[in-house]
Amino acid sequence: MSPSAANLAPSRLAPMANAIRALSMDAVQAANSGHPGMPMGMADVATVLFSQFLKFDPAAPKWPDRDRFVLSAGHGSMLIYSLLYLTGYDAPTIDDIRKFRQLHSPCAGHPENIELEAIECTTGPLGQGLAMAVGMAIAERHLNTEFGSDLVDHKTWVIAGDGCLMEGINHEAIGLAGNLQLGQLNVLWDSNHITIDGDTSLSTCEDILARYRATGWHTAECDGHDFADIARALAEAEADPRPSLVACHTVIGKGAPNKQGTHNVHGSPLGAEEIAATRAVLGWTAEPFVVPDDVMADWRSLGARGAETRAEWEKRLNAEARGGEFSARMAGELPTLNGWHEYRAKLAADKPKLATRKSSEDALTVLTAAVPAMIGGSADLTGSNNTKTKSTGPFTADDYSGRYLYYGIREFGMAAAMNGMALHGGIVPYGGTFLVFSDYCRNAIRLAALQQTRSIFVLTHDSIGLGEDGPTHQPIEHVASLRAIPDLWVMRPADAMETAECWELALRRKDGPSALALTRQNLPALRDDADENRSAKGAYRLVAAKAARRVVLLATGSEVQIAVEAAKALEEAGIGADVVSMPCWELFEAQDKSYQDSLIPEGALAVSIEAGTTFGWHKWTGRDGLAIGIDRFGASAPAEALFPYFGLTAEAIVPQIKAKLGL
Amino acid sequence: MSPSAANLAPSRLAPMANAIRALSMDAVQAANSGHPGMPMGMADVATVLFSQFLKFDPAAPKWPDRDRFVLSAGHGSMLIYSLLYLTGYDAPTIDDIRKFRQLHSPCAGHPENIELEAIECTTGPLGQGLAMAVGMAIAERHLNTEFGSDLVDHKTWVIAGDGCLMEGINHEAIGLAGNLQLGQLNVLWDSNHITIDGDTSLSTCEDILARYRATGWHTAECDGHDFADIARALAEAEADPRPSLVACHTVIGKGAPNKQGTHNVHGSPLGAEEIAATRAVLGWTAEPFVVPDDVMADWRSLGARGAETRAEWEKRLNAEARGGEFSARMAGELPTLNGWHEYRAKLAADKPKLATRKSSEDALTVLTAAVPAMIGGSADLTGSNNTKTKSTGPFTADDYSGRYLYYGIREFGMAAAMNGMALHGGIVPYGGTFLVFSDYCRNAIRLAALQQTRSIFVLTHDSIGLGEDGPTHQPIEHVASLRAIPDLWVMRPADAMETAECWELALRRKDGPSALALTRQNLPALRDDADENRSAKGAYRLVAAKAARRVVLLATGSEVQIAVEAAKALEEAGIGADVVSMPCWELFEAQDKSYQDSLIPEGALAVSIEAGTTFGWHKWTGRDGLAIGIDRFGASAPAEALFPYFGLTAEAIVPQIKAKLGL
Structure with missing residues (x-):
């Protein structure tokens, strides 16, 4: 033209x-x-x-x-x-x-x-x-x-x-x-x-x-x-x-x-x-x-x-039956999320044990059906990232109506294209790769944050929990290094419910990107309540101490279950322990100090548990707390062997806490 | 064959x-x-x-x-x-x-x-x-x-x-x-x-x-x-x-x-x-x-x-006059660093005010003359990274004797090629780009650490100090996110002497990579001693408090001078303040706890100053300390305008310290 x-x-x-x-x-x-x-x-x-x-x-x-x-x-x-x-x-x-x-x-x-x-x-x-x-x-x-x-x-x-x-x-x-x-x-x-x-x-x-x-x-x-x-x-x-x-x-x-x-x-x-x-x-x-x-x-x-x-063009828009829908779409407005309430209620009732990548697929199944603007894809890891749903047919040279992109083995190209779609308007792009390969597209994730685009990065296989592929594929520093990027929401949900909550938060965030770190391995459900999006404050008390509180266990993702087990063991020894799940630091940092202090009060021993580098955790644990993680590269073995090997079990952690308390 | x-x-x-x-x-x-x-x-x-x-x-x-x-x-x-x-x-x-x-x-x-x-x-x-x-x-x-x-x-x-x-x-x-x-x-x-x-x-x-x-x-x-x-x-x-x-x-x-x-x-x-x-x-x-x-x-x-x-082949090696030299070279041994002692002595005497990228060039001039194994290069930023010396002529299709690679606008390809050279043996590769574009080659830096290769990454324009190029080019989270990579030495020297010290440490490290974060802007000399490589412990007390010590200022790179100024102002107000320069966290973390505690003692208010994200600094400052930095994207303006704009001046910092002390 x-x-x-x-x-x-x-x-x-x-x-x-x-x-x-x-x-x-x-x-x-x-x-x-x-x-x-x-x-x-x-x-x-x-x-x-x-x-x-x-x-x-x-x-x-x-x-x-x-x-x-x-x-x-x-x-x-x-x-x-x-x-x-x-x-x-x-x-x-x-x-x-x-x-x-x-x-x-x-x-x-x-x-x-x-x-x-x-x-x-x-x-x-x-x-x-x-x-x-x-x-x-x-x-x-x-x-x-x-x-x-x-x-x-x-x-x-x-x-x-x-x-x-x-x-x-x-x-x-x-x-x-x-x-x-x-x-x-x-x-x-x-x-x-x-x-x-x-x-x-x-x-x-x-x-x-x-x-x-x-x-x-x-x-x-x-x-x-x-x-x-x-x-x-x-x-x-x-x-x-x-x-x-x-x-x-x-x-x-x-x-x-x-x-x-x-x-x-x-x-x-x-x-x-x-x-x-x-x-x-x-x-x-x-x-x-x-x-x-x-x-x-x-x-x-x-x-x-x-x-x-x-x-x-304006004349045509005004004459067009779907003109209003088009304008709303270009303005980035979301339609009603049909079925979403029911989906979350069902999670609370069923308490499914699922990998969060699978929970993400389940959430996407509901969301992509409700939100035509969502266009998904993966950098050649569709079956691993669980990014494809029945609503998202292939987008190909022969059929541009499709809502799923086979990006190929092109992480950086994918992430930048997602930013371009978001900037164009009318599209809410999400795309998947392994968390470790966020390295390959890191500057595009940064530019998503700088440009304030609603790009949603689905980063699966989020820790040593991926198992046998070994250290080249096991993210150690990646969650931390994504958290270091300004204005990016980094979300690491602990179960199916938190995964749903994080998806909703990411989707409703019009002015910035989110990255979801998701597990390959199954995780038990930790929540049976669906009334409130508890992830919205970034962190919340999942378990309150029964005995007098001396310890606060801070964890994300697959390690929240370990924190829950550790808390049980501590309580059995008469040591009161809260468990705080922290799916999104950035949202927690946005809360007022009184909320932050109510979760991590002075006087209690703060212990962080995350299957990755401890880098950054001292912000919450202080110098006197305990930051438990993996400050070295991973290893190739089944996940069930790796968690004990790296000391990420309640059995390995509880004695460290007792020692720190002088018990 | x-x-x-x-x-x-x-x-x-x-x-x-x-x-x-x-x-x-x-x-x-x-x-x-x-x-x-x-x-x-x-x-x-x-x-x-x-x-x-x-x-x-x-x-x-x-x-x-x-x-x-x-x-x-x-x-x-x-x-x-x-x-x-x-x-x-x-x-x-x-x-x-x-x-x-x-x-x-x-x-x-x-x-x-x-x-x-x-x-x-x-x-x-x-x-x-x-x-x-x-x-x-x-x-x-x-x-x-x-x-x-x-x-x-x-x-x-x-x-x-x-x-x-x-x-x-x-x-x-x-x-x-x-x-x-x-x-x-x-x-x-x-x-x-x-x-x-x-x-x-x-x-x-x-x-x-x-x-x-x-x-x-x-x-x-x-x-x-x-x-x-x-x-x-x-x-x-x-x-x-x-x-x-x-x-x-x-x-x-x-x-x-x-x-x-x-x-x-x-x-x-x-x-x-x-x-x-x-x-x-x-x-x-x-x-x-x-x-x-x-x-x-x-x-x-x-x-x-x-x-x-x-x-x-062994027969030929034994018959070859330079066989011993070849074998030593392949074993990664370094020759005597001719002129190095004199160079460092001259720095102590002259106290030059230089950008650390320029100090790096000066160090490289001596080192590349002494160490034939060093092969340099840049991803099309030779004049900005200051990576070329008179000893390193171009390596081209017509002349493979050259020791300088014009890598082109190929950061990832450069970093991976450097790893390949180091793995081949006989070569100590170093290569430059802007620190912000470490994002483009991040997974190769990771693989250098995982593979334990002696690759030396020269990352200039290391903060908002690069000025007018603006937020796309100003690293905020990059020093932190490199520190999060296991086994990588991240070095951010404060002046010409520390730059020389860091270069020597990187060069002598046979089993792992180093990244040097260097300034575009000039920095004053802070050291006049050359006897000891004080950067070797990762951190050291640059200035000792005169009045009773109540504050320890921790800083790296271009912010050490700000810490020195802030310490002066505090002393003038009767508040004793140490200044600790921390060019390399990883080396400091390798010291025993008594050394660490001697620099950052209990009881003193620990204040970090770094022109980048505060992410990670609480490890040293604790939750009660002050971490001063830039937790947002940068801005386009001359460096002299940006440091005050982001509150990175002694004038802006001292009142915060006094307030924290309740004064």
């Missing part, structure tokens, strides 16, 4: 592109920090994209059927700040751009969706922008199938650099997009032969176009400084039913006469002298941060055309 | 291969856990490799000039256990194999170099075996150039599965190998069209051979069940000067009549019935764990041929 015909002659496009160059080099100079090379190199391509191809309306940054534009090469952030300002978005203002990279300016060093409404996703960590765009394109095709082309029919455009293409995640992302034949996805590769260290030949001899073709993509090339040639290549990309990679041959820092084409222009200000020389070369006489009226008028005219397209 | 001519007829190779199949299916059955599909599918290929191509001597598993064999598809561990037993290595024994996946058996679920001397590296986390093999091949070419073909001339052989090829790290690893034209590297791809979730078409449509060719590789194909065809393809791979990928078309679980070719045979025991049927199909009448004498004799004959090759 080309919202505007190619009605601007090159003579008018050139100054428009130079406006990007001038703003970029001046902002970087003012900040004395930043990356002028990419915005200057890709200014011409971006001008063609925004003037002839991109569907957008600056008056409505969140218009659901806009094209998505992702600057995967996020270090070139001045490109997108320039474009948003020039096309007339409310933000950033020219004052924001003047304060590029300064405290409180929304024009941060890298584009952040949390700073500017018109930024689709936070980029900078290389390769992830493109991988999130794959998720956006998946979301678009699914919603198109669900709600029809009248409401959903847009493209996803990406600008990526050599770094984005060299990162491993690129292989995963384009493999996924190729197999799913996401034809609405078009990637514009800024091919300038320069990386930070120098010429790309220092580190690669790859025929990138051949690689993309081998992965099911269409490829095209253009002279990235010839407006007509760019338009031709972009039109080809639009027309091809496959995802497209357009190699835009550019000169990095184009316009800077003495520095362009070298890595010196990549990540440093040009300097006053070179900026003056660039102005002369470009014929740009305006003061810094000033755009001549005629150039600005041409840029602003683009927005007006987008407004018409949006107005037509 | 083919140590043995193809002198075994197919009629004798077939039972040899079936011995692998029988041992594998029986061991998995006995363990009731494991992966029979891959060993059975690749048994024929492995038999050809070991009988006609691989250079090895079971009597000398660590013979330096052996070919390296890496089972990247580590879940097929019974393949390598079978091969090691059949060819006559001391370990594993048949009893070890009977106890496959049981506690204390060296035959762990996945192959572990720490369990069996003949295992080159620990595999299982998909894609990393192949990526480590790239490092081994780099090490081989470098040492070949350095010591000549008489001493070093061997190949690296890899067996990889679809998972290894689909993971993102594969793209990074083969890009590196292709650009460096590592012709001694040959990858045998078990192409069986099956992943855990089902047919590979569920998740990929990639033309893998085309992708490898696009990346500078030679490719070949063979029928993975036709001995002659396998030998032809492997010979082609050996002959080609490029790295080679051989697509071995196999049937997963080959021999199991009812399950072969399906994902049911991938990761579960065959079951008694199917095992009986398989025995019938294979004509295998021996009892479980018994190999007929004639078959065993054929296997054992291979080892004898390897012994001859090794004897010739």
Whole structure:
């Protein structure tokens, strides 16, 4: 779809592109920090994209059927700040751009969706922008199938650099997009032969176009400084039913006469002298941060055309029977969770002994039936992660109505695609892998938290309890290291009821991600009450001491049952012991101090039990408490052999507690 | 090099291969856990490799000039256990194999170099075996150039599965190998069209051979069940000067009549019935764990041929003038660190104000000149990580004598290659990226620790101190989450002297990895003493209280100077305050309790100051102490603005301490 015909002659496009160059080099100079090379190199391509191809309306940054534009090469952030300002978005203002990279300016060093409404996703960590765009394109095709082309029919455009293409995640992302034949996805590769260290030949001899073709993509090339040639290549990309990679041959820092084409222009200000020389070369006489009226008028005219397209779309939305449903869906609202109350009541009655990964599947069976927005998947561990339900048929190139993604052995690509789906809107993505392989997608989990997306990571086989696969597959430090990520909810439920509670909390959390750590092995039910979501406060007293309380046992997940057994043994010895289940530290930390102190009171010996590193637990146990865990790598053996081997039994723990009490 | 001519007829190779199949299916059955599909599918290929191509001597598993064999598809561990037993290595024994996946058996679920001397590296986390093999091949070419073909001339052989090829790290690893034209590297791809979730078409449509060719590789194909065809393809791979990928078309679980070719045979025991049927199909009448004498004799004959090759090599080693040097190098011994004492003395005298990344470069300048085994590199951040010195010229396809790798934008591939170099022996690898991007290579850092390799990770831009690049680039949780990894030394030095001390400790640590977290911004020198390596105990008292001690300030890296300022301010108010610098928690944790208590005594208020998450600090501060840090994502602004913004100044901290003391 080309919202505007190619009605601007090159003579008018050139100054428009130079406006990007001038703003970029001046902002970087003012900040004395930043990356002028990419915005200057890709200014011409971006001008063609925004003037002839991109569907957008600056008056409505969140218009659901806009094209998505992702600057995967996020270090070139001045490109997108320039474009948003020039096309007339409310933000950033020219004052924001003047304060590029300064405290409180929304024009941060890298584009952040949390700073500017018109930024689709936070980029900078290389390769992830493109991988999130794959998720956006998946979301678009699914919603198109669900709600029809009248409401959903847009493209996803990406600008990526050599770094984005060299990162491993690129292989995963384009493999996924190729197999799913996401034809609405078009990637514009800024091919300038320069990386930070120098010429790309220092580190690669790859025929990138051949690689993309081998992965099911269409490829095209253009002279990235010839407006007509760019338009031709972009039109080809639009027309091809496959995802497209357009190699835009550019000169990095184009316009800077003495520095362009070298890595010196990549990540440093040009300097006053070179900026003056660039102005002369470009014929740009305006003061810094000033755009001549005629150039600005041409840029602003683009927005007006987008407004018409949006107005037509709004009419269709209002005429559409399911318009309200669509809008609610895009707003991230959840429907009534049919059957959920009954499911939890049944758990309380039946008290099933199940692995929490299986309890998770049971919960998902109810939730995915009730919530059409939920799209599941796994990185090739479907049967192990228990992520597939009968409501979620396969999403394939032949059937975009499916709600289950066979992501392949691509943890990082999966997690980033999930973030992209969540950012697109209309989708609540969840996806599975083994907890230990959260390492493989860790920075995407981080970006989920930073971007405040509702991505739900299902991380099974959550301790030595996975058994025979051994230390490479046994998470030791992973729960702790996920807890260390700000704004991520890390949930480790102890039984089927807590698993249900955690799922509900994760699902209802609109503004951030959750990670569920789930067992491979069966766990007994510890709860028979279903009235209240007791996990909502992050921790609660599961067992109250009968004798005078001298000990508080803190545990999560599979170790709560051990804590319950230890408490029994202590009580038998006349030592009062509470058991506190702590499925989610982050939620517990959000409670007031009086609640926290009521669970972990001064004076009682606090003992933590968790089948992983003790790292972090002293926050609750103090230096004087006991933190019981596994501060070494695991071992290969059946789970029943490993728990005693690592001292994680009531029998091994109780004597330590008695000794600590001086008994 | 083919140590043995193809002198075994197919009629004798077939039972040899079936011995692998029988041992594998029986061991998995006995363990009731494991992966029979891959060993059975690749048994024929492995038999050809070991009988006609691989250079090895079971009597000398660590013979330096052996070919390296890496089972990247580590879940097929019974393949390598079978091969090691059949060819006559001391370990594993048949009893070890009977106890496959049981506690204390060296035959762990996945192959572990720490369990069996003949295992080159620990595999299982998909894609990393192949990526480590790239490092081994780099090490081989470098040492070949350095010591000549008489001493070093061997190949690296890899067996990889679809998972290894689909993971993102594969793209990074083969890009590196292709650009460096590592012709001694040959990858045998078990192409069986099956992943855990089902047919590979569920998740990929990639033309893998085309992708490898696009990346500078030679490719070949063979029928993975036709001995002659396998030998032809492997010979082609050996002959080609490029790295080679051989697509071995196999049937997963080959021999199991009812399950072969399906994902049911991938990761579960065959079951008694199917095992009986398989025995019938294979004509295998021996009892479980018994190999007929004639078959065993054929296997054992291979080892004898390897012994001859090794004897010739030993002669050459003994005749070689630099033989002693080579042996010391392969044993991981360090030469005298010429100039090191003088360098540290000069630091004490000059007290330079430098970024620790720059101090690291200065230390490296001395160390790389003294230690030829050190090979550096960076994931395209050479000028930022300060990892290149004048002793380390580029390692390129045209010049393998170089000691610096331009790894490209490939953090995970870099870290895994470093592990491979360290595992090969003769090399002490160090490599740089930003600390925040340790996320991208996290599981390789973990595998460095698990494998006990001397890999040194140089992680610069280590806090909000990096400034304007903003939250995507500012590590908050990274130091903590690295500390959570068992057996990894995480070092965050406070000035040039501590940086030197940490480098020396990392370099002298033969049996494990270290990560150095280094600043972008300048830091004042805090030390003028050089006699003792004070960082060796992990923490030490930098400043002793003058007034009666009421406070102990604990800090690392750039925050030690803040602690020193805060201590001054407290002393001025009559409050005695120690400053303890803690460059390495792991080393401090290894000290006895009396040393720990002498630094952090009961009764004093312990206050930690670190520009990152407070997660984990309560171990030292207790619940009653003060942990001062940043428990949220960062912001984009100059570093000078960010430290006050996040309250990391003496002015902001001192009042909190006074309040805590009730003053």
